[in-house]
Amino acid sequence: MTALLEVRDLVKTFGTGEAETRVLRGLNLVMQTGELAALLGPSGSGKSTLLTILGTLMHPTSGSHTMLGVDLTTAPDRALTEFRNLHIGFVFQFHNLLPDFTALENVLFPTAVREGRETAKARARGQELLVRMGLAERIHFPTANLSGGQKQRVAVARALMNRPELVLADEPTGNLDRASAGQVMDLIGEINREEGTTFLISTHDEKIAALCRRQIVVGDGLVTG
Amino acid sequence: MLYALKIATRYLTASKAQTALLVFGVAIGVFIFIFMSALIGGLAEFIMMRTAGDMAHISIQAEAVDPALLEQTTGGTVLLVQERSTMATAILKDTAAFIPLIEALPGVTGTSQQINGSGFLTRGAQVTQVSINGLMPGRESVIANLASYVTEGTATLGAGGVLVGKTLAEDMDLSLGQTVRLQSSAGIDAALTITGIYEMGSGGPDRRQAYVSLATARTLFKMPQGVTRIEIKLEDLYTADVLAPRIKALTGLDAKSWTEQAAQLLEALQAQAQTGYILKAFALLTIIIGVASALLLSTYRRRPEIGIMRAMGAGRWFVMVVFVAQGALIGLMGGLFGAAAGYGVLLAFPGRDSFAPGQNGLPIDITQGAYGLAIVLTTLGAILASILPARAAARLDPVTAIGQ
Numbered sequence: 255m256t257a258l259l260e261v262r263d264l265v266k267t268f269g270t271g272e273a274e275t276r277v278l279r280g281l282n283l284v285m286q287t288g289e290l291a292a293l294l295g296p297s298g299s300g301k302s303t304l305l306t307i308l309g310t311l312m313h314p315t316s317g318s319h320t321m322l323g324v325d326l327t328t329a330p331d332r333a334l335t336e337f338r339n340l341h342i343g344f345v346f347q348f349h350n351l352l353p354d355f356t357a358l359e360n361v362l363f364p365t366a367v368r369e370g371r372e373t374a375k376a377r378a379r380g381q382e383l384l385v386r387m388g389l390a391e392r393i394h395f396p397t398a399n400l401s402g403g404q405k406q407r408v409a410v411a412r413a414l415m416n417r418p419e420l421v422l423a424d425e426p427t428g429n430l431d432r433a434s435a436g437q438v439m440d441l442i443g444e445i446n447r448e449e450g451t452t453f454l455i456s457t458h459d460e461k462i463a464a465l466c467r468r469q470i471v472v473g474d475g476l477v478t479g
Numbered sequence: 480m481l482y483a484l485k486i487a488t489r490y491l492t493a494s495k496a497q498t499a500l501l502v503f504g505v506a507i508g509v510f511i512f513i514f515m516s517a518l519i520g521g522l523a524e525f526i527m528m529r530t531a532g533d534m535a536h537i538s539i540q541a542e543a544v545d546p547a548l549l550e551q552t553t554g555g556t557v558l559l560v561q562e563r564s565t566m567a568t569a570i571l572k573d574t575a576a577f578i579p580l581i582e583a584l585p586g587v588t589g590t591s592q593q594i595n596g597s598g599f600l601t602r603g604a605q606v607t608q609v610s611i612n613g614l615m616p617g618r619e620s621v622i623a624n625l626a627s628y629v630t631e632g633t634a635t636l637g638a639g640g641v642l643v644g645k646t647l648a649e650d651m652d653l654s655l656g657q658t659v660r661l662q663s664s665a666g667i668d669a670a671l672t673i674t675g676i677y678e679m680g681s682g683g684p685d686r687r688q689a690y691v692s693l694a695t696a697r698t699l700f701k702m703p704q705g706v707t708r709i710e711i712k713l714e715d716l717y718t719a720d721v722l723a724p725r726i727k728a729l730t731g732l733d734a735k736s737w738t739e740q741a742a743q744l745l746e747a748l749q750a751q752a753q754t755g756y757i758l759k760a761f762a763l764l765t766i767i768i769g770v771a772s773a774l775l776l777s778t779y780r781r782r783p784e785i786g787i788m789r790a791m792g793a794g795r796w797f798v799m800v801v802f803v804a805q806g807a808l809i810g811l812m813g814g815l816f817g818a819a820a821g822y823g824v825l826l827a828f829p830g831r832d833s834f835a836p837g838q839n840g841l842p843i844d845i846t847q848g849a850y851g852l853a854i855v856l857t858t859l860g861a862i863l864a865s866i867l868p869a870r871a872a873a874r875l876d877p878v879t880a881i882g883q
Contacts, residue, residue, distance in 0.1 A: 306878050309790070311789075311790060311877050311878050312878055331795065332794060332795075335789070335792055335793070335794045335795075336792070336794075338790070338792050339791065339792020339793075340792070344790050344791070346881065350783065350786075350787045350881060351787075352784055352787065352788075353493075353784070354489050354490065354493035355489065363788070363791050363793075364791045364792050366482045367482060367788070367791065367792055367793045367797060368792060369482075370480060370481055370482050371481050371482050372482070372485075412791070416792075
């Protein structure tokens with residue numbers, strides 16, 4: 255396996271002066287292509303901040319951040335946006351789908367926003383993903399009419415649409431019942447095995463973490479295990 | 480771009496009631512804009528047709544020539560003291576040569592050769608000073624539409640006939656078919672029969688004018704040849720300033736545009752037009768404020784979605800286009816609906832023909848609704864209004880936005 259991403263001495267502080275809070279305190283992490291990793295740690299340990307920086311949605315205060323050999327540490331917003339679109343997928347705790355769009359339209363978004371339109375090729379890929387997620391009957395449903403588990407599976411399909419190398423999932427099962435959570439994790443495991451997509455899943459649930467081949471524990475702004 | 484337009488359209492159709500209300504608000508603004516344009520433009524046209532409509536648009540007045548010296552000078556300086564004459568002694572000759580040239584010019588609808596002067600109208604012991612206008616028979620209505628003002632008799636000027644105003648007729652107790660004496664300032668008088676009484680609705684012409692045939696005027700003013708004045712009517716009175724110099728160049732005569740004598744009227748109309756611009760600008764400003772505030776609210780409501788879009792790889796520019804496109808669509812739809820409503824309502828008003836003297840028309844001109852301008856300005860205004868909310872949306876921090 256080759257290194258997919260690497261962060262060195264990552265520091266992130268919020269606020270200034272007396273109100274300054276140091277969330278990440280020189281964190282180091284290397285992930286290889288094809289890993290299925292769980293990110294564990296108590297609330298306030300810096301998990302979400304780390305995911306946000308790895309997702310190129312935020313710059314670190316100091317340290318370095320590279321992915322696929324590209325130094326993203328101080329890259330401008332435009333370059334980060336393009337990189338994120340091509341190489342990183344997101345799954346959020348509350349699915350965060352666009353409510354006025356259908357399941358397929360949501361899945362197509364990352365490709366359509368890059369290509370400027372919904373191409374036939376993209377539609378075929380989107381439909382294929384939704385079928386794979388067990389949503390063949392819900393392809394053209396408005397997302398408001400889907401259950402929580404179905405919405406989260408649509409979110410997974412959307413994260414995979416551009417065949418990203420890395421999918422960052424922030425508590426993807428945190429808002430689901432046990433059965434739906436199992437379904438989502440099964441799908442993630444299947445895609446990881448079959449397509450070699452790297453997953454980093456932030457979770458408090460040890461059962462979910464146990465399904466991952468690697469557990470990364472964050473505490474007090476550092477990787478502790 | 481197309482995809483951003485799709486998102487914008489979906490956002491608008493997702494909140495149908497809000498969008499409909501917004502479009503309705505914009506349409507009302509456009510309606511006011513169009514109605515004001517039709518009213519201000521119509522009022523200007525109305526005033527012009529009721530004033531300049533009966534005026535000569537270009538006039539050529541004979542220029543007085545310095546009298547020749549009776550005594551030959553043998554040296555030294557001759558001091559000439561000349562009293563300004565009130566008589567219309569200057570004559571335009573060779574009209575037959577240049578009238579066809581003038582009438583052949585594009586935009587000229589007619590010419591009227593006249594002999595004008597002053598005189599006294601006498602009936603029994605009553606004497607009233609009048610302006611005498613000698614007109615060519617058959618061309619009485621080329622400049623002022625005399626035929627439309629005639630309340631009794633006919634506008635046709637025959638030999639021995641005279642047309643007088645209604646006020647003059649009432650003052651002197653004149654009636655159709657009566658004989659009066661008309662004495663010119665040249666001292667010649669003639670017995671004439673009243674063949675028509677007109678009412679223009681303004682004091683001067685109704686009280687102080689008498690129209691006779693050109694032949695009668697020749698006799699009265701001892702003018703066997705030529706005329707004292709030529710009046711020209713144009714298709715579009717606003718072209719007078721362009722055509723007058725052309726006529727001057729063509730004939731060598733001092734052709735004057737009506738605007739030279741109507742500077743105050745033009746100033747008043749310009750002031751009125753400026754008032755209209757201010758009112759229309761306020762209507763446009765209302766539209767801009769309405770669209771901007773509605774889109775700002777929409778931006779606030781859709782903050783989490785903007786964050787998601789940014790996380791999925793949508794650039795700031797894409798987010799901006801989504802919101803600007805919403806503004807443009809609202810402006811365009813409001814513009815189209817407002818213009819259609821404006822046109823529909825204005826259809827109920829009588830057309831421009833009713834502005835003509837003698838007609839009872841409201842000063843609202845459907846052709847001056849400025850529909851295209853209203854739609855374009857509204858769309859541009861709405862785009863302008865959407866820039867601030869769009870910039871706010873594009874600058875949103877995706878992490879903060881998703882967290883909401």
